[in-house]
Amino acid sequence: MKTMLYILIAIVSMMAIAACSDEEETVIQETSSSMSETSSEMSIAVPSVVDIAVDDGRFTTLVAALGAADLAETLSGPGPFTVFAPTDDAFNALPEGTVEGLLEDIPALTDVLTYHVVSGSVLAETVVGLDSATTLQGADVNISVMGSDVMLNDSKVIITDIVGSNGVVHVIDKVLMPPS
Numbered sequence: 001m002k003t004m005l006y007i008l009i010a011i012v013s014m015m016a017i018a019a020c021s022d023e024e025e026t027v028i029q030e031t032s033s034s035m036s037e038t039s040s041e042m043s044i045a046v047p048s049v050v051d052i053a054v055d056d057g058r059f060t061t062l063v064a065a066l067g068a069a070d071l072a073e074t075l076s077g078p079g080p081f082t083v084f085a086p087t088d089d090a091f092n093a094l095p096e097g098t099v100e101g102l103l104e105d106i107p108a109l110t111d112v113l114t115y116h117v118v119s120g121s122v123l124a125e126t127v128v129g130l131d132s133a134t135t136l137q138g139a140d141v142n143i144s145v146m147g148s149d150v151m152l153n154d155s156k157v158i159i160t161d162i163v164g165s166n167g168v169v170h171v172i173d174k175v176l177m178p179p180s
Contacts, residue, residue, distance in 0.1 A: 046165040049083045050076045053169065061091040061099065062113075068103050069110045079166035080121035082133075084141070084152055086175045094175055111137050115178040121167045124150070124160035139178050152176060 050072050053059040062085055066072040075081055091099055102109040114137035122133070128150055132140040141152050150157040155174035162169040 046163075048076045049079070049081055049164045049167045049169050052162055052164050053083075053085055058087045058089075058171075059085055061088050062086060065099075065103065065109060065113055069106055069113050071110065071113055075117070075166075077166065080119075081136075081167035082118040082120060082122040083167065083169045084116045084118075084155070084157070084172045084176065085169050086116065086155070086172050087158075090155075090173055090175050111178050112175070115139060115141065115176050116172075121163075123163075123168060124157070124170065127157070127160075127170070135178075137178050141176060 047055060050063075050066065053063050053066075063072070066075065075083065102112060115135045117136045118133045118141075119136060122130075127133075127143060128145050130143045132142050134140050144151045150160075152172060153176055155172040155176055157170050158173050159171035162171070
């Protein structure tokens with residue numbers, strides 16, 4: 001009789017444990033699913049390299065030029081791109097009439113703008129190890145390190161590694177002019 005009681009207790013215990021383990025799996029699966037849905041809803045959209053320039057406010061001339069040259073859509077595409085973005089101050093430092101002349105000569109404007117873009121996402125730690133980089137325009141831009149300054153031709157990189165969804169933006173203090 002005692003053996004029968006022990007067997008009965010063992011069977012009831014196993015059923016209780018089995019019932020609990022199924023519940024845990026269901027609860028875990030339901031929790032995982034709901035956490036997944038919540039993280040999808042909470043994901044924040046990372047801006048493209050063009051959106052970074054548009055949203056920043058220091059690149060209104062660059063953004064206008066990208067629009068005029070019909071490059072904004074291209075640079076909003078999948079990329080990846082590395083953009084060396086001259087500020088409005090950099091454009092304002094050009095000789096008088098240069099910006100207006102470029103806006104009237106779209107092929108020349110396109111050459112200047114694509115000379116600021118390198119294919120791929122090149123972070124600052126990689127840039128400092130390069131001597132040059134081939135731009136989308138086709139010509140190389142010279143890269144040098146002078147003390148703590150990184151230079152592209154005669155333009156200084158003043159802010160690095162603004163990472164976007166399709167590449168990275170480095171801010172420069174002068175407009176790069178492609179070799180003629």
